[in-house]
Amino acid sequence: MIKELHEKLKNKEITSSELTGKYLDRIKKDNERLNVFLDVYEEEAMQKAQAVDEKISKGEKLDVLEGIPCALKDNLCVMGKRTTAASKILENYIAPYSATVVDKILEKGSIIVGKTNLDEFAFGASTENSAFGPTKNPHDEKRVPGGSSGGSGAAVADEMAVWALGSDTGGSIRLPANFCGIVGMKPTYGRVSRYGLMAMASSYDQIGPMTQTVEDAAIVLDAIVGQDKKDNTTIDREHSFQTELNSQVQGKKIGIIKQFMDGSLDKRIKNDLEDQLEKLKNSGAEVVELDLPNIKHSLAVYYLMVPSEISSNLARFDGIKYGLSEASLPNSKSKNILDVYNLSRELGFGSEVKRRIILGTYALSAGYFDAYYKKAQKVREVIKKDFSNIFKEVDAILAPVSPSLPFKIGEKTDDPLAMYLVDIFTVSANVAMLPAIAVPTIKVEDDGQHLPLGVQLIGKWWDEQGILNIAKKIEEENNF
Amino acid sequence: MAELARINLQPEEEEKFAQEIGSVLDHFKDISQLELGSVENFDHYDLKENHTREDLFEENKETEKAAIKHNFPQEKGECLSVKAVL
Secondary structure, rough: HHHHHHHHHHHHOOOOOHHHHHHHHHHHHHHHHHHOEEOOOOHHHHHHHHHHHHHHHOOOOOOOOOEEEEEEEOOOOOOOEOOOOHHHHHHEOOOOOOOOHHHHHOOOOOOEEEOOOOOHHHOOOOOOOOOOOOOOOEEEEOOOOOOOOHHHHHHOOOOOEEEEEEOOOOOOHHHHHHHHHHHHEOOOOOOOOOOOEEEOOOOEEEEEEEEEHHHHHHHHHHHHEEOOOOOOOOOOOOOOOOOOOOOOOOOOOEEEEHHHOOOOHHHHHHHHHHHHHHHHHOOOOOOEOOOOOHHHHHHHHHHHHHHHHHHHHHHHHHOOOOOOHHOOOOOOOOOOHHHHHHHHHHOOOOHHHHHHHHHHHHHHHOOOOOHHHHHHHHHHHHHHHHHHHOOOOOOOOEEEEOOOOOOOOOOOOOOOOHHHHOOOOOOHHHHHHOOEEEEEEEEEOOOOOOEEEEEEEEEOOOOHHHHHHHHHHHHHHHHH | OOOOOOOOHHHHHHHHHHHHHHHHHHHOOOHHHHOOOOOOOOOOOOOOOOOOOOOOOOOOOHHHHHHHHHHHEEEEEEEEOOOOOO
C-alpha cells in the first residue's frame, strides 16, 4: 500500500493534502465511536501535507514514506506534544524531546496524524486499561482490539492511518495486529532504538511497525532501525528489508513447537495454523516438529522479570518533576515528600499499573529476589540457549499469536491472571529477544461477526528478513 | 509492599491486590523450585566494541529548558518547588 500511494503521489494522481485529508475525515467519522486516538494533529498534518505537495510540484524527489499519514502509540515521545502513556499521571505531560524513531520518520517526511490509545504504560493485552477508555475492535465493536498497541492496530485496520508504530514487550504489537487483522512486527531486541519510548521493561521493550501488508512492514522497518548513541543496546547491521523482500520458501525449514499445539488453543486457530503449514509445505518448505520443554516457563519468566523492571522504571513518576502531583491539587493532603510520592501515585496510576509495580517490588525484595527475579533471569538464559539450538535445525518457527479469537470487552478485566494467559504464545519471542511477525490469514464467523485469524513467525536473531519473506508467502497464499 | 512501592492503597485495594498477586505468584511458583545450578549468559549481540556515547557536557537549548519547566508541578521563580526532604 505504501509503495502504491508513493507512486500516486509522484505521478500526481493524488496530492498529499487529499490523502491526509481523507484519513483525517475517517478519524472524524469513527474516532468517537472506536476511541482510537487520544490526540489528533489535524492542523500540523495538513500543513506538512501541503509542504509535501509543494515539493512534488517543484519536481523534487520524494522518500517512499513522504506525505503518507501514520499514527504513533502514545508512549512514544513527540517534542512539544502531549504524551500520556494513556495514564492520568501524565494526562498533561508535554514531551520535551522526541523519540529517535519519531525523528527518523519525520526526517523521511511522514505525516503524523495523531497519537493512539494503549493500555496504561503498555501494561495489558486488550487496551482496556487505558485511563481514557477502551478502544474498540473495528471488526466488532463489542470486542477488544488486543493490546497494548490496540489504538495503533485499530487505526490501521479502520484506515485512519496508512501505518502505525507500536511497542512490544510481551506481544503488544503482535496481539493487536492479530485481533485487528493487520501485520505487526517485533524486531530483534537491539534493532530499533528505545530512546523516547516510555520504558516498561527495558530488557524486553521494542518498537515496531503495524501495517496493512508485509511489504509495508519492511518499508517502515527500514526507516526506524539503526544504532543510536542514545540507546546503547542498539547496534548497526546494514540491511534493506524492502529491497531483499521476496516470498521464496523453497527449501526453508519451518518449525512448529509441540508444546504450543498441546494446550487449550481455539480449534479454528489450530486448524488455520495447520492449513498454513500445509500451504508452506506445498510451496517447497519442510515442516519440523520441535520439542522445547522449557518454553512452558516463558510466561513465568516474563511475569516475574517484567513487573520487576516496571517497578524500577515507574519509580520516576513520583509527582515531583513532572506529571500529576497531589501536592499541587486544591485540598492537597500531602504533608511531606513521602506523601507526595504515595498520594500522587495512588491518584495517577490505574489498577493494573499498581498491581504490576507491587508484584515487581515483591519479586525484587530481600528474601524473594533469589527465588523469583534471579531464578527468572537464569531461566531466561536457558530459554535463549534452547532457541539457539533450535535455530540450528530450522529457519523460522510458525506459531499461534493468541489462544483465542478477540474476546469481548470486559470479559477478562476481573481476572488479571486470565488476561496474563493471553500472552502465552507471544512472550517467548520477547524472553529470547527474537524477531517475530504476526500476519493475518483468514476470517471466521463468530457470533455473527467476521473476525480475523492469523499466525506468527518467530525468527533467528537479526533475521527479520527471513520471517518477512515467509510472512510475504503466507500473505500471498491467503489473499486476506 | 505498597509502602515499599510508594503507592498508597485503600483497604479494599490492599485486600484485592493481595489476592490477585497471590494468585499470579501461585500460578508461577514452579519456577522458584527449578534446580538450575550455574547458567551461562547467552548473548545474541556479537559486540566488538562499546557503544556507549562519550560523557560530554551539552547545554540544554532554551526550548528544551522551557519544555522541561512547563512540566514542573509546582515552581518558585525559575526553580522546581518540592516539599522538604529533611
